[in-house]
Amino acid sequence: MKKKVLVPLIVFLLGICFVGFIVYKTxxxxxxxxxxxxxxxxxxxxxxxxxxxxxxxxxxxxxxxxxxxxxxxxxxxxxxxxxxxxxxxxxxxxxxxxxxxxxxxxxxxxxxxxxxxxxxxxxxxxxxxxxxxxxxxxxxxxxxxxxxxxxxxxxxxxxxxxxxxxxxxxxxxxxxxxxxxxxxxxxxxxxxxxxxxxxxxxxxxxxxxxxxxxxxxxxxxxxxxxxxxxxxxxxxxxxKSGWENNTLIAEVGVIFAAIVILLSVLTRVWLVSKEHKNKFKILAHTDSLTDIYNRYGFDELAVKMIDKNPKSHFVAALLDIDDFKSINDIYGHAYGDNALKSLADNMKAFFPPDTLLGRNGGDEFCILLPNYTCEEAEELLQQFTRLPKTFSYMGKEYPFHISLGYAEYPTFASNRSQLMRCADTALYEIKLHGKNGCMAYRAGLSSGVRKQLGFALKDISEHLPGAFIIYRADKEDDELFYANHEFLHMTGYKNIDELFRLTKKSFRNLIREDEQKQIESSIWEQIDNGNENDYIHFHLRKADGTYLSVLDHGRIVESQQYGRVFYVLFMDWEDMHIHYSDKFSE
Structure with a gap:
């Protein structure tokens, strides 16, 4: 409030001094x-x-x-x-x-x-x-x-x-x-x-x-x-009119005084606008319930922190309240909100001041610890997980517990999104092992978890006809999430881990090298034009390094957890020709 009054006043006073100087010089x-x-x-x-x-x-x-x-x-x-x-x-x-x-x-x-x-x-x-x-x-x-x-x-x-x-x-x-x-x-x-x-x-x-x-x-x-x-x-x-040109002096004084008043008003307007903009920016980046960063604000600042110090170590953690749905069902959503606020307050009080805290949505929270390795952060995160947490209901305190998974940059990830996915994998591993615990990400966790959680990939794709894969719909980061059994059988991969290892988890590496640019361009051209149901013909890399002529049919699906993903069905090109040739010959 003082700034909004003081700064325009200073501008006005300085402006009046300037007007006096201009009038004097004139x-x-x-x-x-x-x-x-x-x-x-x-x-x-x-x-x-x-x-x-x-x-x-x-x-x-x-x-x-x-x-x-x-x-x-x-x-x-x-x-x-x-x-x-x-x-x-x-x-x-x-x-x-x-x-x-x-x-x-x-x-x-x-x-x-x-x-x-x-x-x-x-x-x-x-x-x-x-x-x-x-x-x-x-x-x-x-x-x-x-x-x-x-x-x-x-x-x-x-x-x-x-x-x-x-x-x-x-x-x-x-x-x-x-x-x-x-x-x-x-x-x-x-x-x-x-x-x-x-x-x-x-x-x-x-x-x-x-x-x-x-x-x-x-x-x-x-x-x-x-x-x-x-x-x-x-x-x-x-x-006859004297040595002073009073008319000119008056005109100059009035014009510059008007400019000063206008500048003062504009300064006031700018400060008020800036304050409102800052408030709106804070609102846009802050979770109103817990008063910490929302997912958008957390992601934006996390990217900036990592990009500013790309050689530093960071630990990202994802946590949620165990059986949060039960709290809402038993005590009501107002008390569920009470538990969320209590957890956020615990986070703010427990972690160092430079820690980035956020709420992804629902009961899921995220943490970014700068200048930490997993080894250095283990005791801190274990302590926080074990820290008693309660919410109030009808004058009594009721305990609740959390599950927390964490991962380290750049040991397991090259960017923020990859780092958070690793932490997410560790979190769901905890969920699979009884909840109420804390675990660091390690190599080999992803495939088993992905088949059971997140998109419920196995449950969905195993019941879909044909060879199926699921990967991120991103031109720069086309990470493979899942492949069903029929796809592995068709391409000769022993298991999904071998597929991830040989392709480096990239859909791009499944396409024959001389076709990669053309196929990727064709896929995204269809997407950009709104034609998501067209078929694409190319040569698919098998486990032994040979290529299989296939026809793929993809669809983009929006996921709350992972954003846009491709569900892609593959058909053997030669089998289709033989099958349909026999049909037509009859």
Whole structure:
């Protein structure tokens, strides 16, 4: 129960940590991407703004070149200035000796005719431009006409008759803010950015003054700096939606959280399913009455144990309760079950922990002792057989006894099924000798027992007409179980032991060698196609090594003890031809 809750909880907590990590990394990556993109846009659009301001400065350079070429005279100023005008230019001016004398257009700009060198607000920066031969920009300042402007003053120097340079004055252009860079700012705004354009108050100052900015405040903006003349400009941008992509983060968080929840649920389902599967597997392998392995579970584990340690010794034992039918008849099946449970409990308490215990069915039980020989297991099994065993009935304890037969692997068997058959033979030998005992398998037990027990082979086959054998219906293990007297007489074997010895107890070895593959294939092809009653013609090996041409007729029978077996009737091929030829000749 704890595992079914704890493991999914751990998966969920680890998953949430993983989701947090993914969200964190996504957030960092998104911020980096946005910073990179914003920096690229700041550089690109900042450079465009610089070029647009530089274009305004170019107007002052044009005026400057006219003055230089005309040696300080400027004819047709209005005409030239008019041609230089654009929507982003507020006015064009000339200021000889720093005093503004010419303005285009004059309408609305009359107040601009001032002495720049000595003006309270413009004097210091104008003198700096004059003395340092540098272009200066000043502003923004409010225009009387509306909006804001930035003044660009370009100092002009000429030479006198002696070739000495002297300050002529300024060529000036008033740029209309933000018209001068409106296209750039509109494009940037459409891309989803807030912006701010600033410049230093003066060439000697580090304090920035905002030239123009968008409506909202900027949060942790990226910037691009450029220089015009000796003044520093700074263009800053930040995404309107901020540096975090909250929608993406939410989507990533929800998706991965859903995956984590799904994994947690699936883990829970898997654990519950596994638990149920284990329970069902245990139920499928366990005898519900005695709580030890059933026949299927015992056989499966016995095969695994032997296959895993093929060179080790194992002892297998089969046992049953003597006269168990009488217990059921006298006391009732409930008390018979009581005896079975008592026997199973005795087995679990008596044998070592690594012993494999099982119930074959009915009152028959099986034991597999790993790393034992028959000699080493003899005393242990004898003790268990003699151990007092009882069951309760009406408040009293009633004794019962068992018979036990055992055999050793690999001394008498090459696999589990053969080992259990040997133990079974030893068990029935005990039954023939009075029950309530324990016996090890030994060579020579099989034939006598097989004629009297198991399938009741002798009783059945001796009353069947013709030569008969019985063998295991298994492609890989076709073990001979029995042959009747007529078969032994027909094939010349002295007895069944000689038959078993010369054929190595294999039906395959009764078929002439060159026919073996064909005959076996033909038999199993008929079986697989559901035709169990067809006849097969082949040459049967006799005791002297010669072969007899026979016709066999087989039928598969299911046995609780041995599984599928063949009952096979043999007829002498030549005798049949002679017999039926005589019949037809009549």
């Amino acid at each position: 957030d960092i990556h998104e911020k980096e991407q946005r910073h990179t993109t914003a920096q690229l846009n700041a550089s690109t659009y900042g450079e465009r703004i610089k070029n647009e301001i530089t274009h305004g400065i170019g107007i002052t350079d044009t005026l400057k070149q006219v003055l230089i070429s005309e040696n300080g005279k400027f004819n047709q100023f209005d005409t030239i200035a008019k041609n230089l005008m654009s929507d982003s230019i507020e006015s064009v001016q000339l200021a000889p000796d720093g005093v503004v004398t010419d303005i285009y257009p004059i309408s609305g700009n009359e107040a601009g005719k001032i002495d720049l060198i000595h003006d309270k607000n413009r004097g210091k920066i104008s003198r700096y431009a004059r003395d340092n031969h540098t272009i200066i920009t000043q502003g923004p300042f409010e225009l009387k006409q509306s909006g804001y402007g930035v003044a660009v003053r370009n100092p002009v120097y000429l030479k006198d008759e002696n070739g000495q340079e002297y300050f002529w004055g300024f060529t000036i252009v008033i740029l209309h803010v933000p018209d001068i860079f409106s296209d750039t700012l509109n494009a940037l705004s459409n891309f989803g950015y807030e912006y701010r354009l600033s410049k230093t108050d003066a060439p000697w100052s580090d304090t920035y003054k905002v030239v123009y900015q968008s409506d909202r405040q900027l949060t942790h903006p990226v910037s691009y700096k450029f220089t015009i003349g000796e003044e520093n400009w700074r263009f800053e941008v930040t995404p």
